[in-house]
Amino acid sequence: MADDHALDALEAAKEMAGVNIPPNLLAKILEVEKKYAFDTEAETSALRELEAIIDAAVRDGASA
Amino acid sequence: MRLTYLRLHNFMPYRGEQEVRFPTRAGQNVAVIYGDNMRGKTSILSAIRWALYGEVRGRHSKPIPVMHLINRDASQIGDFEMSVTVGFHHDGIDYEVVRACKPKHLVSTPREDAHLDVQQSLKKAGEPVSGYLIEHEINQILPEEISRFSLFDGELLQEYEQLVAEATEESDRIKRAIEQVLGVPTLTNARDHLAELLLRAQRQFNKEVNRGTQQGRQIDDLSSQLEDSRREEQKLDALQGDLQGRCDDLDERLKTFERAESVKAQVEEVYRQQAANMAARDRATQTRLALAPRAWMAIVEKTISVRKDALQESLLAVRDDYKSAVRSEVLRHLQAQCVTSGSCPICEQTLGQDLQGRLRALMGSQQSASESALGDKLTDSLVSLSKQFEKLKALGAPGVAEGLIRSEAEIDRATIEMQKLDRRVRDLLADIPGVDLEQISRWREQRDAFSKELGKIEGQSASQRAKTTDLKRKFDVAVKLAASGEQGSAQSIGKKVTLLSALSDVFEKSVDTLRHKLSETVEQAATATFKELTTEKKYAGLSINDRYGLEIRDHMERPVSVRSAGAEQIVALSLIDGLNKASGKRVPLVMDTPFGRLDPKHRANVLRYLPTMSEQVILLVHEGELNPDRDMANIAPQVAAKYEIERISPTQSRVVTR
Numbered sequence: 001m002a003d004d005h006a007l008d009a010l011e012a013a014k015e016m017a018g019v020n021i022p023p024n025l026l027a028k029i030l031e032v033e034k035k036y037a038f039d040t041e042a043e044t045s046a047l048r049e050l051e052a053i054i055d056a057a058v059r060d061g062a063s064a
Numbered sequence: 065m066r067l068t069y070l071r072l073h074n075f076m077p078y079r080g081e082q083e084v085r086f087p088t089r090a091g092q093n094v095a096v097i098y099g100d101n102m103r104g105k106t107s108i109l110s111a112i113r114w115a116l117y118g119e120v121r122g123r124h125s126k127p128i129p130v131m132h133l134i135n136r137d138a139s140q141i142g143d144f145e146m147s148v149t150v151g152f153h154h155d156g157i158d159y160e161v162v163r164a165c166k167p168k169h170l171v172s173t174p175r176e177d178a179h180l181d182v183q184q185s186l187k188k189a190g191e192p193v194s195g196y197l198i199e200h201e202i203n204q205i206l207p208e209e210i211s212r213f214s215l216f217d218g219e220l221l222q223e224y225e226q227l228v229a230e231a232t233e234e235s236d237r238i239k240r241a242i243e244q245v246l247g248v249p250t251l252t253n254a255r256d257h258l259a260e261l262l263l264r265a266q267r268q269f270n271k272e273v274n275r276g277t278q279q280g281r282q283i284d285d286l287s288s289q290l291e292d293s294r295r296e297e298q299k300l301d302a303l304q305g306d307l308q309g310r311c312d313d314l315d316e317r318l319k320t321f322e323r324a325e326s327v328k329a330q331v332e333e334v335y336r337q338q339a340a341n342m343a344a345r346d347r348a349t350q351t352r353l354a355l356a357p358r359a360w361m362a363i364v365e366k367t368i369s370v371r372k373d374a375l376q377e378s379l380l381a382v383r384d385d386y387k388s389a390v391r392s393e394v395l396r397h398l399q400a401q402c403v404t405s406g407s408c409p410i411c412e413q414t415l416g417q418d419l420q421g422r423l424r425a426l427m428g429s430q431q432s433a434s435e436s437a438l439g440d441k442l443t444d445s446l447v448s449l450s451k452q453f454e455k456l457k458a459l460g461a462p463g464v465a466e467g468l469i470r471s472e473a474e475i476d477r478a479t480i481e482m483q484k485l486d487r488r489v490r491d492l493l494a495d496i497p498g499v500d501l502e503q504i505s506r507w508r509e510q511r512d513a514f515s516k517e518l519g520k521i522e523g524q525s526a527s528q529r530a531k532t533t534d535l536k537r538k539f540d541v542a543v544k545l546a547a548s549g550e551q552g553s554a555q556s557i558g559k560k561v562t563l564l565s566a567l568s569d570v571f572e573k574s575v576d577t578l579r580h581k582l583s584e585t586v587e588q589a590a591t592a593t594f595k596e597l598t599t600e601k602k603y604a605g606l607s608i609n610d611r612y613g614l615e616i617r618d619h620m621e622r623p624v625s626v627r628s629a630g631a632e633q634i635v636a637l638s639l640i641d642g643l644n645k646a647s648g649k650r651v652p653l654v655m656d657t658p659f660g661r662l663d664p665k666h667r668a669n670v671l672r673y674l675p676t677m678s679e680q681v682i683l684l685v686h687e688g689e690l691n692p693d694r695d696m697a698n699i700a701p702q703v704a705a706k707y708e709i710e711r712i713s714p715t716q717s718r719v720v721t722r
Contacts, residue, residue: 004648005246005247005578005581005582005585005646006247006251006574006578008581009251009252009574009575009578009581010570010571010574012574012577013569013570013571013572013573013574013576013577014400014570014591015568016573017543017566017573019566019569019570020566021563021567021570025567026567026570028170029253029254029258029332029567029571030250030251032254033249033250033251033254033257034247034250034251035204036253037203037207037247037250037253038202038203038204038207038208038209038210038244038249039199039203041199042200044342045255046253047257047260050254050257050258050261051261052275054261054560054564054567055560056696057563058556058560058563059556
């Protein structure tokens with residue numbers, strides 16, 4: 001339920017900001033952060049996975 | 065997550081091996097463990113926490129040393145091995161986590177935690193999980209930070225009261241924990257991570273832009289150089305064209321005056337001849353001037369020559385006479401010697417008498433004195449004639465006349481030739497009336513100068529063209545490079561920066577939205593729970609503040625400022641339920657002494673409601689708070705397991721089925 005709220009909040013913020021973010025990108029980011037949310041020693045892994053997602057989105061032609 | 069069993073070995077009051085199995089069936093999800101005070105109810109909760117997180121906290125959240133967790137009776141007899149095994153089921157997978165301690169190698173009697181070797185292991189579906197992944201795996205299921213809302217001591221529920229009071233360090237800590245269970249860190253971490261990635265990308269972008277700028281600068285430089293080179297080339301081409309035009313113009317003019325050119329060439333040839341002629345005349349004049357002082361000799365040359373011939377003839381005659389006289393004298397002398405010596409002084413042959421006589425006769429007939437006088441006379445004559453001849457010879461000027469004649473003739477010839485040449489020039493020029501030959505010469509000179517300059521410019525132009533070609537090649541390479549890899553990279557990073565910036569913005573903005581939404585959700589869920597649990601059904605419900613503190617609202621929607629300990633516990637249980645519902649986490653509720661402050665009516669409400677609060681509820685209670693006969697009726701259908709903690713000694717307990 002909290003995850004749904006997080007995604008809803010992000011979608012609302014996205015609408016408010018009026019930016020173009022690829023579909024599922026927010027959910028993918030949340031998925032990574034959820035995986036490492038309580039793993040303070042995995043900061044590097046989280047950053048690496050996030051960057052990979054962002055890079056893939058940029059490669060796929062994402063722009064804000 | 066549902067706990068399936070708990071196995072204890074020498075953990076706190078539980079000496080030796082003890083095992084408790086928990087219910088996992090839906091609808092019968094409650095286990096009740098009775099135990100009097102100080103028998104080990106909290107130790108059950110602590111055992112689960114220690115197995116999962118490696119730490120047990122006592123009152124005031126103070127960590128308890130591992131040494132103090134080992135059963136005293138066991139350690140008393142030198143048995144320092146202790147372990148807790150927790151079995152649980154999550155998302156269809158069975159897990160078993162074990163934490164065990166034993167004395168370190170060569171340590172016979174450990175006295176502090178440093179003397180103990182503590183190990184944790186985890187099996188997932190029967191397979192061991194690597195050590196470094198255990199914590200991560202457990203955090204995915206029940207993170208320590210949120211376990212306070214799952215594995216909790218009812219006596220500590222009053223700490224949530226602080227949430228409604230002023231912001232304190234403790235209330236902030238609880239708020240952080242609440243936000244963790246609600247998943248806010250997912251968003252805040254993402255926000256921070258995205259900000260970090262944005263910073264990195266911006267740095268990288270700046271670097272790329274700088275690199276791109278350098279490339280751009282290089283392209284600009286090359287472009288500028290190329291432009292300059294092309295301009296220079298055009299300038300040279302224009303100059304070349306201008307010079308070529310001038311040359312062509314002059315050629316055209318010179319062609320028009322081709323006849324004049326030919327005449328001019330002839331005139332020039334005549335001029336050259338004139339110059340040569342004049343030089344010859346000058347040389348002849350010089351010769352004549354040189355010969356002139358001796359010219360008079362040429363006039364008397366003939367007279368002197370006749371006299372000289374006569375003198376030469378006389379001289380030859382006298383010389384012959386003189387030679388004859390000398391020969392006669394020599395013969396006489398030889399004869400005298402022959403007569404005197406009777407032999408020839410030359411061949412030394414003896415002369416006969418006859419011959420001697422004839423010689424004497426011959427000698428007697430010759431007049432030696434007169435002959436001697438003739439000799440002297442001839443000598444004088446010869447000397448005199450020779451002197452005269454030499455004087456006349458000195459007066460002679462051989463070649464002067466011829467020289468003068470030749471000079472005069474050359475001068476005359478040259479003069480005539482000059483006249484002829486002058487006439488020729490006049491004739492030639494008459495052929496091209498009105499033509500300024502000097503102008504033609506100047507044109508010709510100009511044409512030659514232009515032609516020379518044109519050759520030079522053509523060389524420069526070729527060199528400039530080569531330079532332009534080279535610059536164009538470099539420019540093309542730089543542009544190609546910029547257009548492909550490097551610039552592409554900068555563009556890509558630029559897009560990444562833009563995307564990260566937008567994401568950071570979205571995540572930043574969403575945090576407050578999420579907090580607000582979660583607050584609402586928690587408030588609604590907690591209110592619903594509160595209404596179930598409270599005996600005052602007129603209350604409007606609960607209202608939440610920004611620290612997730614809950615206040616009771618009376619029937620007039622006014623905050624109830626003074627709350628009883630029981631009400632605090634009800635509100636705290638409502639908060640925990642609200643949080644668990646809002647978080648969507650399916651975690652077991654292990655509650656230690658949750659009913660201590662509740663009156664029977666509230667206790668009944670709570671007991672009825674508890675099975676709905678989680679998929680699994682484990683109650684650690686004493687009979688004073690949960691009467692086995694009276695209270696259990698409220699929950700009996702859902703209770704699948706009942707245990708009792710039995711006292712064995714002041715330091716030992718055991719769990720038995722009740």
